Amino acid sequence: MDKQERIVEHDAGARAVRRCEELGCDPYSDMRGGLYRPYLGTAHKAAAEALRGWMQGAGMSVRTDAAGTMIGRYEGSSANAPALMIGSHIDSVWNGGFYDGALGVMLGVECVAAFARRGLRLPFALEVVAFGDEEGSRFPLSMLGSRAMAGKAVGDVGQMRDRNGTTLQEAMQGVGLDVGRMGEARRRREDILAYLEAHIEQGPVLEHEDAPLAAVSAIAGIQRFYIRVQGQAGHAGTVPLHMRHDALTAACEMVLGIETLARAHTADFVATVGKIDVHPGAVNVIPGSASLSVEIRSADAACLERAFLQVQDLVQGIAERRSVGWEVRDHQTFAPAPCDGRLVDLLRCGIRAEGMADHVLVSGAGHDAMMMTDWVPTAMLFLRSPGGISHHPDESVIVADVQAAFDVMVNFITHLPEVLDISATQGTVA
Ligand SMILES: [Zn+2]
Structure with missing residues (x-):
């Protein structure tokens, strides 16, 4: 033309x-x-x-x-x-x-x-x-x-x-x-x-x-995975706080830690915990286990890889301090x-x-x-x-x-x- x-x-x-x-x-x-x-x-x-x-x-x-x-x-x-x-x-x-x-x-x-x-x-x-x-x-x-x-x-x-x-x-x-x-x-x-x-x-x-x-x-590429936190369920009235292995309080610390970690990355990097399941999930029972969905997104594949490892380091540190177990499950990557x-x-x-x-x-x-x-x-x-x-x-x-x-x-x-x-x-x- x-x-x-x-x-x-x-x-x-x-x-x-x-x-x-x-x-x-x-x-x-x-x-x-x-x-x-x-x-x-x-x-x-x-x-x-x-x-x-x-x-x-x-x-x-x-x-x-x-x-x-x-x-x-x-x-x-x-x-x-x-x-x-x-x-x-x-x-x-x-x-x-x-x-x-x-x-x-x-x-x-x-x-x-x-x-x-x-x-x-x-x-x-x-x-x-x-x-x-x-x-x-x-x-x-x-x-x-x-x-x-x-x-x-x-x-x-x-x-x-x-x-x-x-x-x-x-x-x-x-x-x-x-x-x-x-x-x-x-x-x-x-x-x-x-x-x-x-x-x-x-x-x-x-x-x-x-x-x-x-x-x-x-x-953006996506890393999506679940973190399962294994604590010890117990009576909400009889187990003193210092003797608990509360899966949910550990999980909450992880959620906030992931947010802090994400803020330290580039502007296009985002991390989201969109779902928490708590077991057994009763008002008078100390949470025995919790499962968090974690999703991180970035246009930089290396950054995603690095962040995935950083999240695991973070989770490990919190889990050790609080004496709870943890594992990563159902890890999916989209480039x-x-x-x-x-x-x-x-x-x-x-x-x-x-x-x-x-x-x-x-x-x-x-x-x-x-x-x-x-x-x-x-x-x-x-x-x-x-x-x-x-x-x-x-x-x-x-x-x-x-x-x-x-x-x-x-x-x-x-x-x-x-x-x-x-x-x-x-x-x-x-
Ligand atoms: Zn559309």
Whole structure:
């Protein structure tokens, strides 16, 4: 396209917001008085159909892949050119907000519409992808659509059940899909140029910084584990304090110690004890054992590793002093997912072009982009979340922020060939 021409679409942001709101109620929600759009449910199907219309209206050909992801495609200047995928998810949590996921999809549609309306063809194709399962709000596995697309193992998931006892296999059959063929959703690496996801921040940082947008440098990795503290249960009236081995008081000291430890790390490092189980759990019994869930997140894998060891040292010290036993159980690790540095810079450039400060954030929450970072160059754009509120009906966005996000995305698309070598993956000429 002519680089001198700047795409101006004043109502793109407002339209994207309106469409998210349109999808916020019946028939696009499976609950009354709020939004719940689980994977492969009636509401998901209805929302996908509405989206199909909007994608077609924006000049895309539309198909659904073997994992139920809707893909709209706008061809580049040559047929079968590799695609810049712009995507996010259209499922929601129970009683969720209108913009989590859906906004990124609607912004993708707006971007394509802006190029199509001008008859502009790029040296790559544009695809808008709407994943059906990111939240894992129906079946006990999240990001199924992006996992399948990126060719990651999804395991033997056909017999997973939702809360009504319906298996994934049955749910897929209900919409004409076959769980046994989900692997066919896998895309060839050479057909994908890059992945871009716009998403609400879902936290308070941008609002605090008075900033509408940020480029995401990485999606934080996670270490998740349980600490079991073994003390000695006893009569709450007869055992003197100095003779007790109270599992809960030891656990409390550990919780506070973990918080102190986390504060000593970098700003993007967070640690949370979200759950404590105490046994036997009676008003007149000294707690005999306690189990703590610990979750630490950071974009730095080495930092996560180190913190895991630090937590164990801390726990050991407290346990020895209080003469209680301890062990770590069910340790799970999810590696940090770094975005592509060139694309992060390109987003920052676009944000500055809007006259805004180019903030860079680590995403503490997981996103579909996580499945993409080790597969294709990936970028994520965050939009300010008023009040930091998300996964809640009060979730909101500011229309001017969404408009700015649209402008940054168009800028990103326009200048992408300057930072990625697209000649190596050029498709065949039509
Ligand atoms: Zn989301």
